[in-house]
Amino acid sequence: MFGNVHMEGDGWRIVLLENPSTAPRVEIDIKQSQNSPMNDRMLREEAIGIAEEFMQSVKARRFADWPRRATKPDAEGKVRHPFLEMEESNLWYCLHCDAEITGRQIAGSHWHCLGCGASPINIFPEAFWLGPNEGKPVPVQVRAEGQEVEPIVSIVDPRPRLDLSKDQVTHLIRAALFEDATNASERMGAGLAEIWVDDDLDVVISFEDRYWPEEKEPTAAIDVAAVLGIELELEVMWSDPLFAWPGLATVTQSTADYTRMMLDAYRSHGIVEERNKDQ
Incomplete structure (x- = not known):
């Protein structure tokens, strides 16, 4: 103090x-x-x-x-x-x-x-x-x-002195998921993934299927788990996408480019609620 x-x-x-x-x-x-x-x-x-x-x-x-x-x-x-x-x-x-x-x-x-x-x-x-x-x-x-x-x-x-905690393991695994991501969609998938760490520090990752390809292995996360000497299990979960047309995020590495494409799609095929900045 x-x-x-x-x-x-x-x-x-x-x-x-x-x-x-x-x-x-x-x-x-x-x-x-x-x-x-x-x-x-x-x-x-x-x-x-x-x-x-x-x-x-x-x-x-x-x-x-x-x-x-x-x-x-x-x-x-x-x-x-x-x-x-x-x-x-x-x-x-x-x-x-x-x-x-x-x-x-x-x-x-x-x-x-x-x-x-x-x-x-x-x-x-x-x-x-x-x-x-x-x-x-x-x-x-x-x-x-x-x-x-x-x-x-x-x-x-x-x-x-290092005494690994669940929180530390979670951060390492999530950082590795971002390393594995190759486009805007997968980066969102890395952020949305739910990571559970048990008392033995073994990890379960549950991916959102719309943002992380089911066939894609998170090799960096697997490598981190191997270095830490812990087990890693992968799961898939299903939920509503953050935005319509989630596939748009797979065609670019740039989050800004994806955001522009997503907004253009909403303006052309949907509705964009305009924000009143004076409120």
């Missing part, structure tokens, strides 16, 4: 989240895990201190647009929400975990839930989402006053 602070060195990184109740994160590159300066507790604390000093200026910029009462409770403990205009209360509720938080607590946590860490947009003066039979909010559990938060030190491998 915009209020986070990242400080990096050779093979290490410190992350301070804008939620002040969260522990600093120290990440050490696995290649330097044995000789990293972040293994030295004193050096680590000094580096975290530098990051915390910078965090003060980040907070100042973030709070500049907040109402003063958002971070300064009045005598009754009432505070004003930084985003919900004119909403003031001494009790606040978290949409995520149903916690009840006092005004002083929420101001001190910079409007992050002390229970689950939810952001200010999830904090409200009433628990309006709870029905009469859904229980009541419970006061949030907070850390004992003065209790220090130890940084979380972890060894990380910063190299990019």
Whole structure:
């Protein structure tokens, strides 16, 4: 988020989240895990201190647009929400975990839930989402006053990691279908094709028969599936064409040329509804 602070060195990184109740994160590159300066507790604390000093200026910029009462409770403990205009209360509720938080607590946590860490947009003066039979909010559990938060030190491998998702496979297969397309009709067929990816990442492609020849094999898509080591199954579906005379799209590679031919055909043999640009 915009209020986070990242400080990096050779093979290490410190992350301070804008939620002040969260522990600093120290990440050490696995290649330097044995000789990293972040293994030295004193050096680590000094580096975290530098990051915390910078965090003060980040907070100042973030709070500049907040109402003063958002971070300064009045005598009754009432505070004003930084985003919900004119909403003031001494009790606040978290949409995520149903916690009840006092005004002083929420101001001190910079409007992050002390229970689950939810952001200010999830904090409200009433628990309006709870029905009469859904229980009541419970006061949030907070850390004992003065209790220090130890940084979380972890060894990380910063190299990019690929864990293929269904969405990624879908994009690769569809890109391959466009590569297979040789005319405007087949490009529309590539766009209209329905692609299903199962939990094993095996793929089923369902082609619209009016825009993709039934006898045409999508060789690029087949090659992509082979590279990924997944199975590919092809189907055909039937539905109304996007435009009359869909065969016109098979005679040109240019989508603009097809559009002109399609409009001319409608003007000669059909009806073209004229658009009123002033509406």
